[in-house]
Amino acid sequence: MRVLLLGGTSEARVLAGLLAAEPGIDVTSSLAGATSDPRLPPGRTRSGGFGGAAGMAGWLREHRAGALVDATHPFAATVSRHAATAARTADVPLLALRRPGWTPGPGDAWHWADTAAHAAALLPALGRRPFLTTGRRDLAAFAALPLDFLIRTVTPPPPPLPARHRLVLGRGPYPLDGERALLRAHRADVLVTKDSGGPAAKLAAAREAAVPVLLLRRPPAPPGVPAAATPEAAAQWLRDLR
Template sequence: MRRVLILGGTSEGRALATTLVNEPGIEVESSLAGRVRDPRLPDGEVRVGGFGGVDGLREYLRDNRIDRVVDATHPFAARITANAAAATHLLGIPLLVLRRPQWEPGAGDRWTPVASLDAAAAALPRLGRRVFLTIGRQGVDAFADADAWFLVRAIDPPDGRMPARSRLLLDRGPFDLEGERELLRGNDIDLLVTKNSGGAATEAKLVAARELGVPVLMVQRPPVPAGVAVTADVAAAGDWVRDPSRH
């Protein structure tokens, strides 16, 4: 029996769990970080909560006799990806990173790429005064002292300080184009700040920004650790899990 741990929290992780949960000869468990109050749970066995860094994850993998790991966490969950790379390397367990493709700018887009949330906050004064901030609940405090008005959208309330002039909108995608247009127009948004998470569920805001001529500050993804295999395809990840040569 092959035991597989999916580090989940994304639609890709849920889709992979659905693919594997009834597969003969495979036991699949999904692990969620527990940072969202009401997460969408994948099929099959689920654990919720952190592992306690590299050492805790290594102990969990060893004690539960995990044969391979698929990291299907959010593209910006750099810490767990680094921990997974280190722990699996120490134990000689195969690791695959399952990441949706990132968004790419097209004709009419006015994107400014930045390396971090702090860099995005520093760039604000010259780009916009009414900002649509769609970075999730973590990292909002990087904009707490910015001289601008913010529409902050997240699934759960942000961890840290909110900008002094702001409105909090708690909502979960997928979002449609008509609704995103109305948000931008109705709030007089002149700048969109977002992470390059990729995926169709939240892409409509980028289309709306393009149509309305709203510039975008695009926070770039952290790199995947060197030497780690990566795929954007759920079916390919399933084939990787099934491959008997990976041991």
């Protein structure tokens, strides 16, 4: 059975490894190509877009795919919509692999925003020295704010950027000691991030330092798509299809 795996996340790499060792399953991981030097998963890979839902459906038909797994980032809403449409068009079973979102614990002071623009509107009332970890594509929403930003991205972000900022480049997972050190060095008084799920040492560091957190909510998932919370559960779903 040929499987197209829309990847780019740590869960997608784990699933690709499980499927590469699975008899009777031929997996191709599709990477968006948004970052240079990506971490390549086991098995076949392809890079770049499909040209929308129609192009993805064409790929599924051309390669006689038996299943499609959307293991993209929880905020990759456009790709997830295209996957849902392509699966319906090509009549291919679709599964979403989504890590659970975060939930607040004792000592957390969390605030929620629906979009980056909404977060930018709320931010001045929460702090003056934000630690911003929303990713490179959402930074323009914060560019006009007269705050002292610490910004972390994997690759250098495009303009516009806030006038007062310090940029740190790095790829996770990030250790707790490092997150503590960044908060202290910047004297951060608010953490801004997305509800991505997964390991979150920055949330633990913010809790310890009594720093409030401003989180962007996840976009709604396409309706009617079954979901798995772990790579192991996704692998079992694929085994059951055969």
